[in-house]
Amino acid sequence: MLRENRVVIAHIYTATAALVVGALFGAAQGMSRASAFTAPSWFDYYRILTMHGVLMALVFTTFFICGLSLFVTYRAIPRERRVTLAWIGFWVMLAGVLMAAIEILAGNATVLYTFYAPLKASPWFYIGATIFIIGTWIIAADIFANVLWFRKNNPGVPLPLPAFTAAATFLMWWIATLGVVGEMYFLIPWAFGWTHGINVMLTRLLFWYFGHPLVYFWIMGAYICWYNIVPKFYQGNLFSDGLTRLTFIMLLLLSTPVGIHHEFMEPGISSGWKMLFTVTTYGVAIPSFITAFAIFASFELAARRQGRRGFWQTVTALPWDNPAFCGPAYGMLLFILGGFGGLVNASYAMDTVVHNTIWIVGHFHVTVGGPVALTFIGIAYWMIPKLTGRALFSPPFALLQTRLWFLGMLVMSFSMHFAGLLGAPRRTAELSYLGSAPNEWLGYMLVAAAGGLILLTSIVMFAIVAIGTVVSNKKTEDMHVEFAQPLEGAEPAPPIFQSLFRWGVVALAAAAIVYAGPLLDMLHHPAFLAPGMRTW
Amino acid sequence: MHIHKYERWWMTFGIAMLIVFLVTLAVAAFSENIDPPSGMQAIDPTKVAQTPPFDHPGLRRLADGTYEAYYVAEVFAFEPPTLTVPAGKKITFYVTSPDVVHGFFIPKTDINMMAVPGWVNAQSHTFTQPGTYLLICHEYCGIGHQNMFAKIVVR
Numbered sequence: 001m002l003r004e005n006r007v008v009i010a011h012i013y014t015a016t017a018a019l020v021v022g023a024l025f026g027a028a029q030g031m032s033r034a035s036a037f038t039a040p041s042w043f044d045y046y047r048i049l050t051m052h053g054v055l056m057a058l059v060f061t062t063f064f065i066c067g068l069s070l071f072v073t074y075r076a077i078p079r080e081r082r083v084t085l086a087w088i089g090f091w092v093m094l095a096g097v098l099m100a101a102i103e104i105l106a107g108n109a110t111v112l113y114t115f116y117a118p119l120k121a122s123p124w125f126y127i128g129a130t131i132f133i134i135g136t137w138i139i140a141a142d143i144f145a146n147v148l149w150f151r152k153n154n155p156g157v158p159l160p161l162p163a164f165t166a167a168a169t170f171l172m173w174w175i176a177t178l179g180v181v182g183e184m185y186f187l188i189p190w191a192f193g194w195t196h197g198i199n200v201m202l203t204r205l206l207f208w209y210f211g212h213p214l215v216y217f218w219i220m221g222a223y224i225c226w227y228n229i230v231p232k233f234y235q236g237n238l239f240s241d242g243l244t245r246l247t248f249i250m251l252l253l254l255s256t257p258v259g260i261h262h263e264f265m266e267p268g269i270s271s272g273w274k275m276l277f278t279v280t281t282y283g284v285a286i287p288s289f290i291t292a293f294a295i296f297a298s299f300e301l302a303a304r305r306q307g308r309r310g311f312w313q314t315v316t317a318l319p320w321d322n323p324a325f326c327g328p329a330y331g332m333l334l335f336i337l338g339g340f341g342g343l344v345n346a347s348y349a350m351d352t353v354v355h356n357t358i359w360i361v362g363h364f365h366v367t368v369g370g371p372v373a374l375t376f377i378g379i380a381y382w383m384i385p386k387l388t389g390r391a392l393f394s395p396p397f398a399l400l401q402t403r404l405w406f407l408g409m410l411v412m413s414f415s416m417h418f419a420g421l422l423g424a425p426r427r428t429a430e431l432s433y434l435g436s437a438p439n440e441w442l443g444y445m446l447v448a449a450a451g452g453l454i455l456l457t458s459i460v461m462f463a464i465v466a467i468g469t470v471v472s473n474k475k476t477e478d479m480h481v482e483f484a485q486p487l488e489g490a491e492p493a494p495p496i497f498q499s500l501f502r503w504g505v506v507a508l509a510a511a512a513i514v515y516a517g518p519l520l521d522m523l524h525h526p527a528f529l530a531p532g533m534r535t536w
Numbered sequence: 537m538h539i540h541k542y543e544r545w546w547m548t549f550g551i552a553m554l555i556v557f558l559v560t561l562a563v564a565a566f567s568e569n570i571d572p573p574s575g576m577q578a579i580d581p582t583k584v585a586q587t588p589p590f591d592h593p594g595l596r597r598l599a600d601g602t603y604e605a606y607y608v609a610e611v612f613a614f615e616p617p618t619l620t621v622p623a624g625k626k627i628t629f630y631v632t633s634p635d636v637v638h639g640f641f642i643p644k645t646d647i648n649m650m651a652v653p654g655w656v657n658a659q660s661h662t663f664t665q666p667g668t669y670l671l672i673c674h675e676y677c678g679i680g681h682q683n684m685f686a687k688i689v690v691r
Contacts, residue, residue, distance in 0.1 A: 285554060528653075536679040
């Protein structure tokens with residue numbers, strides 16, 4: 001158990017470090033963009049923005065989800081095991097991150113986290129990113145190996161739900177990352193100068209084949225917590241074992257064939273394919289509908305067991321004084337906003353109103369920065385004592401931290417959404433356009449920067465709790481973990497919802513079929529190659 | 537597998553809403569041609585300056601009374617930097633890039649598209665209000681990205 005815990009701790013604390021440093025960069029950007037302070041001459045907005053995006057979207061989320069998935073798999077399938085594979089995965093991921101980070105900080109890869117060609121970064125940035133992805137595949141292999149061991153030694157027994165959800169998440173991840181590794185196959189030789197041009201639209205297609213399922217990888221990480229862990233905080237149950245498995249199977253199937261909704265405003269993809277991807281993107285909302293119902297039903301059933309009835313009695317029955325609960329719960333509230341915004345973005349021509357405006361930035365902060373980050377922060381408050389045997393440092397301080405994060409994210413993302421509707425663009429160092437820009441943009445940016453400062457305060461508090469827990473060294477004996485169980489007397493999931501790898505094959509086929517049309521179109525069209533350049 | 541009655545209602549409601557949204561978008565697309573910009577014309581990005589009509593970017597009037605505006609988006613400026621166009625006339629904007637990916641965005645209008653090297657993108661808009669409009673690059677393109685803008689004067 002100790003060996004298992006150590007490798008999980010390594011992932012969780014790496015994720016924490018990325019989150020804290022990434023938030024510092026984010027707050028600096030927010031203030032600089034709102035012209036709240038005069039940036040010193042060495043301050044390179046786009047380099048800091050690249051670092052912020054990479055640290056938050058890739059390093060924090062991926063390391064946390066790897067640690068979380070290993071944790072729930074190990075605890076749901078208890079046995080004597082070696083954790084060599086997980087350690088190899090961890091070090092490979094870290095090596096890739098460091099290689100890419102050195103190139104970004106050196107100014108050789110100021111290409112933002114989407115690294116759109118023909119912006120031409122140092123080849124070592126692309127190689128670092130590829131090594132990082134390969135590291136995650138090694139973690140996936142460890143999770144799959146545990147699933148196969150369980151199947152072999154427990155014939156006829158359903159795979160424990162936590163391991164099922166973790167394995168489904170990494171199957172989806174494996175299918176999605178094929179896209180970005182495929183993109184690297186073109187980018188790396190080109191960055192070395194071995195090839196003389198790049199098919200820009202092909203690289204964008206491959207990037208977004210990966211880029212949107214990346215979002216669902218984060219969401220599935222949060223759902224692993226919401227279904228398996230969070231109900232225990234309010235003495236609740238899993239609403240339905242079968243529906244939970246169905247939700248993860250649907251996410252496995254539907255997360256990948258959606259990426260072109262990021263490319264609605266681009267040439268070279270005909271409007272028919274864009275309409276198809278509107279439909280597929282709407283489809284992936286369905287497992288989230290199921291999840292919303294399951295969570296509220298689970299809240300209500302737990303409250304009823306305490307003899308409470310009605311909306312307010314149910315709400316007040318929940319443990320609002322527990323930071324581990326408040327993180328995910330505030331995150332769920334933010335996800336309601338994020339879900340509605342997401343449907344707007346995916347809506348074909350309606351995307352014209354918001355594409356590449358700061359509305360989009362507001363949207364993904366209220367999703368990855370809301371439900372995902374808040375869930376991971378809350379779960380870290382529960383998990384770190386279970387892993388280290390040390391009691392959480394100042395739970396009231398942690399509780400205040402989750403509240404501040406919720407407030408800061410509301411303030412920041414609301415003003416970003418409004419400014420976006422007024423046409424303020426994203427990804428610019430300044431918004432004045434030499435005085436030609438409408439004044440209202442800057443006003444909203446100042447409010448957003450204030451939200452950013454609240455978030456910065458909150459993240460510093462999170463760092464204090466995370467470090468304080470280790471330093472204060474107050475022992476706790478409570479390292480036992482129980483996962484949420486279905487209600488007594490509930491029937492087990494039908495066999496079709498228990499197989500996993502077969503659904504993986506179906507998911508790969510679904511992605512291939514939906515992408516075949518636009519991809520073949522692109523390969524048949526005589527595309528000119530772009531030589532690429534370094535514009536920073 | 538047993539599915540609770542309320543859950544069936546909720547799922548039916550959710551999926552019905554998605555269908556309503558999709559039908560709305562489809563009706564707008566097929567009856568009123570409200571589509572995203574999807575220019576399908578290729579162009580050699582290394583020869584933009586020699587390829588008509590991008591060798592002389594600017595406004596053209598067509599025989600049917602509509603207009604075409606040709607733009608080159610390059611680091612870190614638009615060509616032409618200022619364009620005067622008539623109010624109340626349909627104008628189709630065409631844009632390409634000789635270097636990296638740029639954005640082509642006129643806030644509070646229907647014009648929002650990507651300028652991708654190797655492709656010509658196109659989108660139409662009718663300006664109803666005279667005035668000066670800001671045309672900005674809204675995709676990160678390098679160190680001078682925040683200063684990449686142009687003006688459109690509607691008379």
